[in-house]
Amino acid sequence: MTTPQHKIGSGFGAKSSADEVLRGIDLSGKLAIVTGGYSGIGLETTRALAKAGAHVVVPARRRAAALEAVDGIERVEVDELDLADLESVRDFAERFLAFGRDIDFVINNAGIMACPETRVGPGWEAQFATNHLGHFALVNRLWPAIARGGARVAALSSSGHHFADIRWDDVQWERGYDKWQAYGQAKTANALFAVQLDALGKNVGVRAFSLHPGGILTPLQRHLPQQEMVDAGWIDADGQALNPAFKTPEQGASTAVWAVTSPRLDGLGGVYCEDCDIAEPAPADAGELTRVRDYAIDPASAARLWTLSAELTGVDAFA
Numbered sequence: 497m498t499t500p501q502h503k504i505g506s507g508f509g510a511k512s513s514a515d516e517v518l519r520g521i522d523l524s525g526k527l528a529i530v531t532g533g534y535s536g537i538g539l540e541t542t543r544a545l546a547k548a549g550a551h552v553v554v555p556a557r558r559r560a561a562a563l564e565a566v567d568g569i570e571r572v573e574v575d576e577l578d579l580a581d582l583e584s585v586r587d588f589a590e591r592f593l594a595f596g597r598d599i600d601f602v603i604n605n606a607g608i609m610a611c612p613e614t615r616v617g618p619g620w621e622a623q624f625a626t627n628h629l630g631h632f633a634l635v636n637r638l639w640p641a642i643a644r645g646g647a648r649v650a651a652l653s654s655s656g657h658h659f660a661d662i663r664w665d666d667v668q669w670e671r672g673y674d675k676w677q678a679y680g681q682a683k684t685a686n687a688l689f690a691v692q693l694d695a696l697g698k699n700v701g702v703r704a705f706s707l708h709p710g711g712i713l714t715p716l717q718r719h720l721p722q723q724e725m726v727d728a729g730w731i732d733a734d735g736q737a738l739n740p741a742f743k744t745p746e747q748g749a750s751t752a753v754w755a756v757t758s759p760r761l762d763g764l765g766g767v768y769c770e771d772c773d774i775a776e777p778a779p780a781d782a783g784e785l786t787r788v789r790d791y792a793i794d795p796a797s798a799a800r801l802w803t804l805s806a807e808l809t810g811v812d813a814f815a
Contacts, residue, residue, distance in 0.1 A: 499764040501777050501793060506760055508772035510710065510741075514544035514749040517772060521757055524549035527599055527645070528756070529592075529638070531555050531579065531631065532606025533572075534562035537709055540749035541603055546571045548757075550601070555588055555634075557606075579606055579630025580616040582809060589637035598645035599638060601756040604631040604686070605652050613673040620808075621669040623678045628685035632805045635693065639813035646701030648756040649693060653686040653706040653768065655785035657792045658778070660684060662801060684792045687768050689805075691798035694766035696814050703765030705755040706792075710743040710771070768793055 508517055523545060533542035533554035542552050546569050555577030556562035562574045575591065578584040607627040614622035620629065635642065635649060642649070659680025663669065669678050690706035697704065754772045755761065767774050768788040778787035791797060806812035 499767045499774070501767050501774060501788065503773045503776060504760060504764075506754065506758065506773045508750065508754060510743065510771040511747055512750045512754075512772050513744075513746040514540055514753040515547065515746070517750045517754045518544055518548045518757060522549055523600075523757065526550045526601065527553065527597055528601040528603065529553045529555065529599060530603045530605055531577065531634070533603070534558075534565040534574070537745050537748035537752075538603075538605040539565055540745045541605060541752055542566060542572060543569055544746075544749055544753055545601070553592070555606075577634075579634070580622060580626045582617065582630070582633055582811075585630055585633045586637060589634065592638065593641060597641060599641045599647045600645045602635060602638070602642060602647055602649040603652070603752050603756060604635070604650065605752065606631075607652065607682075609654075609656070610675040610679050612675065613669070619668065621667075621673070621678055623675075623682040624667060624669075624685065627682040628689060629805060629809055631686070632689060632802075633809045633811045636806075636809075636811045636813040642702055643697070643700045648761075648765075649690070649697075649702065649704040650752045650755040651686040651690045651693075651704065651706045652709055652752060653690075653792070654679075654683040655708045655711075655770075656680050657683040657687055657708075658785045658789055661789075661791040662688070662797065664800075667804070684789075685801060687788070687792040688794070688798040688801045690768075691766050691793055691795060692802040695795065695798070696802075698765055703761070703763075705761070705765060705767060705769055707751045707755055707769040708775070709748045709751055711741060766793075 528545050528550045530541050532538040546552050551571045554574045557578045559576045566572045577588040616622050616625050656679050660677045687706040690704040694704040751772050776787045
């Protein structure tokens, strides 16, 4: 039985912080993996989970920068991981699994947005490769520890999934690259990943969710010219936030933290969340980038993408 894609009345909202979501929840003895957990909302996610008692593993492409960022936060360890490099993903997973530890939470937080056309690995489009395929390989390689822990997995999607469905005939954008369309595809892939992982994992107690963290000014925007953000109404000419709907990093971390820890989600999974609740479906003619498109939570598309991702990465814990 699938989880209904409708709000459950969590008691939290768009401006709730990660600390507020975790108030009264003791995570002592729990282990979390937070990719990119040393920058932007990832760093706030790491801080909040560690403050609540969890041990947090931060896989980082820039290990030195990560160590500096998390310095002073108790119960945090940093290891090297480049999601755009499948050998790096394999090496990280092998190092982690060698310790025999179970995983309670995985937050696939790292990502890139609207970058110039970039090719990685065997010529893959960088946003699809980094945001989706790298995390797909990571979770599959860590599956023994995830399954033992009966973990919850949160995949950070985005309202950007409204920009594009999966481009099935050209997922690597070899024809007519568009940075925002490619970003949209990658974020739709994140949502579909959670749908299929939940379907495959729930029999062993693993549940998966995708989510939109909200609009937040973080290093995620590093590929965007300032004028483009000014023209979009995100910031003024001095770089100050203009959009009143934008969140702080502490607020931006809350939905992911809620998804992996909330008792209200016990027995649920496979849904897209926003503002610390399950999101409502978006109507086909929706003009706003809120709620979730049907194509991003379609079980058939999720299974199709899983098969394609397994073929591309050569990894499938369920094969």
